[in-house]
Amino acid sequence: MRWSPYAFVAPFFLFFAAFGLFPLLYTGWASLHRVELTAPTDMEWVGPRNFARLLEDEFFWNALKNTFTIGIISTVPQLLIALGIAHLLNYKLRGSMFFRVAALTPYATSVAAATLVFVLMFGRDYGMVNWALGLAGIDPVDWQNGEWTSQIAVSTIVIWRWTGYNALIYLAAMQAIPKDLYESAALDGASRRQQFVHVTVPSLRPTILFTCVVSTIGATQLFGEPLLFNGGAGATGGADHQFQTLGLYLYEQGWVNLHLGRASAIAWTMFLILLLIGAVNWLLVRRLRKST
Amino acid sequence: MLTTTHEPGTTGPATPTRRPRARAGRHLHGGRITHAVLLVFTLGSLFPLVWTAVAASRNSTRLAQTPPPFWFGGNLLKNLEIAWTDANMGTALLNTTVVAGSVAAGTVVFSTLAGFAFAKLRFRFKNVLMLLVIATMMVPPQLGVVPLYMLIAELSWTDRLQSVILPTLVSAFGVFFMRQYLSEALPTELIEAARVDGASSWRVVWHVVFPAARPAMAVLGMLTFVMAWNDFFWPIIALTQNGSPTVQVALTGLGRGYIPDQSVIMAGALLGTLPLLLAFVLFGRQIVGGIMQGAVKG
Numbered sequence: 289m290r291w292s293p294y295a296f297v298a299p300f301f302l303f304f305a306a307f308g309l310f311p312l313l314y315t316g317w318a319s320l321h322r323v324e325l326t327a328p329t330d331m332e333w334v335g336p337r338n339f340a341r342l343l344e345d346e347f348f349w350n351a352l353k354n355t356f357t358i359g360i361i362s363t364v365p366q367l368l369i370a371l372g373i374a375h376l377l378n379y380k381l382r383g384s385m386f387f388r389v390a391a392l393t394p395y396a397t398s399v400a401a402a403t404l405v406f407v408l409m410f411g412r413d414y415g416m417v418n419w420a421l422g423l424a425g426i427d428p429v430d431w432q433n434g435e436w437t438s439q440i441a442v443s444t445i446v447i448w449r450w451t452g453y454n455a456l457i458y459l460a461a462m463q464a465i466p467k468d469l470y471e472s473a474a475l476d477g478a479s480r481r482q483q484f485v486h487v488t489v490p491s492l493r494p495t496i497l498f499t500c501v502v503s504t505i506g507a508t509q510l511f512g513e514p515l516l517f518n519g520g521a522g523a524t525g526g527a528d529h530q531f532q533t534l535g536l537y538l539y540e541q542g543w544v545n546l547h548l549g550r551a552s553a554i555a556w557t558m559f560l561i562l563l564l565i566g567a568v569n570w571l572l573v574r575r576l577r578k579s580t
Numbered sequence: 581m582l583t584t585t586h587e588p589g590t591t592g593p594a595t596p597t598r599r600p601r602a603r604a605g606r607h608l609h610g611g612r613i614t615h616a617v618l619l620v621f622t623l624g625s626l627f628p629l630v631w632t633a634v635a636a637s638r639n640s641t642r643l644a645q646t647p648p649p650f651w652f653g654g655n656l657l658k659n660l661e662i663a664w665t666d667a668n669m670g671t672a673l674l675n676t677t678v679v680a681g682s683v684a685a686g687t688v689v690f691s692t693l694a695g696f697a698f699a700k701l702r703f704r705f706k707n708v709l710m711l712l713v714i715a716t717m718m719v720p721p722q723l724g725v726v727p728l729y730m731l732i733a734e735l736s737w738t739d740r741l742q743s744v745i746l747p748t749l750v751s752a753f754g755v756f757f758m759r760q761y762l763s764e765a766l767p768t769e770l771i772e773a774a775r776v777d778g779a780s781s782w783r784v785v786w787h788v789v790f791p792a793a794r795p796a797m798a799v800l801g802m803l804t805f806v807m808a809w810n811d812f813f814w815p816i817i818a819l820t821q822n823g824s825p826t827v828q829v830a831l832t833g834l835g836r837g838y839i840p841d842q843s844v845i846m847a848g849a850l851l852g853t854l855p856l857l858l859a860f861v862l863f864g865r866q867i868v869g870g871i872m873q874g875a876v877k878g
Contacts, residue, residue: 552727
């Protein structure tokens with residue numbers, strides 16, 4: 289029995305070391321080399337040149353900016369709607385299980401299938417969205433080629449797939465809030481809305497932070513939606529790279545332009561950005577703790 | 581709503597007025613507005629899926645007209661057949677089932693073993709190791725794709741399913757999930773009793789831990805299966821040639837190479853989504869319960 293605990297946890301750590309930690313560290317090493325996809329074993333030391341080139345590359349900054357804006361316009365509405373829906377699901381309802389399962393079905397749809405459908409619905413000439421806008425007297429929008437419009441369309445796919453999932457996470461946290469908190473608030477004369485703002489939201493603070501972190505990590509790696517929103521034209525993220533994200537740019541550099549070294553530099557930059565987000569988040573949590 | 585507070589008072593004063601117990605502690609009932617908003621949200625959630633089926637049952641000419649079709653046409657079987665042959669959907673579905681099944685099975689078994697150790701056994705460095713597991717949750721595996729690709733190229737695993745299965749076989753979330761579940765659901769006395777009877781560690785795992793963990797194993801298995809089925813980034817890198825794609829990789833191929841027929845693409849999307857939707861119809865309640873359970877504990 290003395291050694292068996294280690295045997296039980298060993299598979300996790302072995303697999304993680306081989307397929308998680310080692311690749312991550314080795315990416316750092318590869319980013320300092322010139323490596324081509326055609327001959328991945330021939331590595332030529334170039335020092336920090338890949339990073340220097342990245343900083344001069346307008347497409348890198350463009351991808352960084354797009355990742356950021358698409359991240360904001362997909363995460364913020366998504367979490368706000370999820371919070372509202374969770375609040376409604378928390379009422380006693382007829383058919384509440386139906387609503388919950390229905391909210392989760394987009395989560396069961398793959399990025400590929402969902403994006404292909406949305407591409408069709410966002411079509412410029414015959415798409416359903418423009419048809420509906422036309423009914424409201426609004427001119428057709430070129431969802432694929434406009435800068436903002438394409439980013440909104442890509443974000444819509446993300447919002448559609450993840451809002452229900454986040455709503456269920458909030459709902460679970462809401463159901464764990466002690467009921468006497470609401471009772472005493474009601475005794476103090478708080479309306480339903482006031483109860484939501486002053487009891488529900490503060491109690492959900494850790495969960496909200498958790499979903500923010502998870503969504504941010506997801507947004508940083510956004511890949512499938514922008515790749516397939518481009519109608520099979522490749523990894524450019526639109527004719528003017530208007531919705532190319534960092535994940536897509538990494539793929540383009542590595543597997544379209546065959547520069548694995550440069551792709552590694554992008555991966556490590558993404559890793560540093562995530563660490564930065566983690567640090568900011570940690571500081572935020574600490575300040576929130578102090579203030580309460 | 582369904583509970584009547586008063587018995588029909590025909591039998592006189594002997595009938596006590598029955599009140600639902602603990603009314604004060606209950607949640608408020610949702611009103612009409614609540615239902616209306618939720619209905620709109622549900623329509624928004626389901627519409628793209630239903631419309632995938634509608635578009636798959638039409639032809640590309642009809643899809644290039646306004647207004648778009650809102651009801652089913654007669655081309656569904658034809659389009660499914662074309663998608664099936666053109667994108668090699670049969671092979672792709674089989675491959676995806678193998679991949680998602682192996683990943684789910686591996687994740688469930690390894691997570692249960694590690695979760696059991698962290699929940700119930702005492703050993704040196706336990707807390708440090710658990711912290712490490714949690715820390716790995718913050719490291720997205722996608723950031724290591726370049727070396728991972730070099731590794732599978734070196735092993736000549738490109739286009740082989742093991743290149744997709746092995747890197748995702750363990751999950752930190754799974755370990756965490758099982759630890760939380762087992763620390764509550766598995767009485768420590770049960771393990772001690774089995775040990776007093778002389779059972780070896782592996783017998784304890786097989787006869788005590790696995791049976792106790794079964795409900796959580798089912799939930800973790802389903803969640804992992806859905807995630808593995810829908811995985812995109814790594815499979816499209818590892819399975820780029822035409823050898824053995826997963827459904828997601830096959831779907832991207834449908835739009836390329838010739839003038840894409842939108843209704844056939846939709847038929848392919850439908851084929852790739854249908855198995856999971858079916859699982860949702862059958863096990864939706866359990867999947868929802870699992871996500872909510874994992875959320876509270878996480």
